[in-house]
Amino acid sequence: MNNVAKVAIITGASQGIGAGLVQAYRQAGFRVVASSRNIQPSDDPGVATVAGDIADPATARRIISEGLERFGRIDTLVNNAGVFTAKHFTQFNLEDWQHNIATNLAGFFHLSQAAIARMEQQGGGHLVQITTSLVDQPINGVPSVLASLTKGGLNAATRSLAIEYAGRNIRVNAVSPGIIKTPMHPVESHQALAGLHPLGRMGEVQDIVDAVLFLERSAFVTGEILHVDGGQSAGHW
Structure with a gap:
């Protein structure tokens, strides 16, 4: 085990953007702690997997402890x-509310708090949140109040944490995607979803991976909400 190599934690890592990020960070020389509810063990000795509900504080503790035990640090x-x-506002029920708050906000809170505490001890680190451009530019026909409420909260927290921890060498940024081709969107919906972007296409997982790695390598960037959305956030078209 090489404790000099940097270590990245990636949540939602079993498919889509998360799986792409695991691969990209490994290619960049990082060790990776990959977590999702049903993630399977990895054959790669440089990848530790932690299965669990990100909304549960115990999962956050296990992710941090696994990273430290296997790789010795969290960067x-x-x-x-x-x-x-996606529901109209009056159709949301209590279960919808609790599920969105638990995953999008509580999961962020518990894990980020534990990770930052470790980064302070190490003398630096980096957080990146994946949010959504619907926060800045709602789309008629795509009801998104709970996404805007929770992911908008992450954008605000990103800026707040960036200022709070700038003096401790901890950078905090976010990537704000448009609609990305992941298993969440069936192929038959792709043409219609492509039309919701000024560039006329959906985003690819690699588009988001490239943005996260740009922020990873950009030591003078903090508090940034980087829109990777085919022009959605620029305005109506």
């Missing part, structure tokens, strides 16, 4: 795990 946390519930 980056990518808060990728999240849910999106």
Whole structure:
């Protein structure tokens, strides 16, 4: 085990953007702690997996302890795990509310708090949140109040934490995607979803991976909400 190598935690890591991030961080020379509710063990000795509900504080503790026990440090946390519930506002029920708050906000809170505490001891680190451009530019026909409420909260927390911890060498940023081709979106919906972006296409997982790695490598960037959304956040078209 090489404790000099940096270590990244990635949540929601079993598929889509999260799986792409695990692969990219490994290629960049990081050790990775990958977590999701049903993630399977990895054959890669540089990847530790932790299965569990990110909303449970016990899962956050296990993720941090696994990273420290296996790799000896925590350098980056990518808060990728999240849910999106598309319903009109009056159709949301208590279960929808609790599920969105638990996954999108409580999961972020518990794990980020533990990770930052460790980064303070090490003298630095980096957090990246994956949010959504619907926070800045709602789309008629895509009801998104709970996404805007929770992911918008992550954008605000990103800026707040960036200022609070700038003097401790901990950077905090976010990537705000448009609609990305992941297993969440069936192929038959792709044409319609592509039309919701000024560039006329959906985003690819690699688009988001590239943005996260840009922030990872950009030591003078903190408090940034980087829109990777095919022009959605720029305005109506």
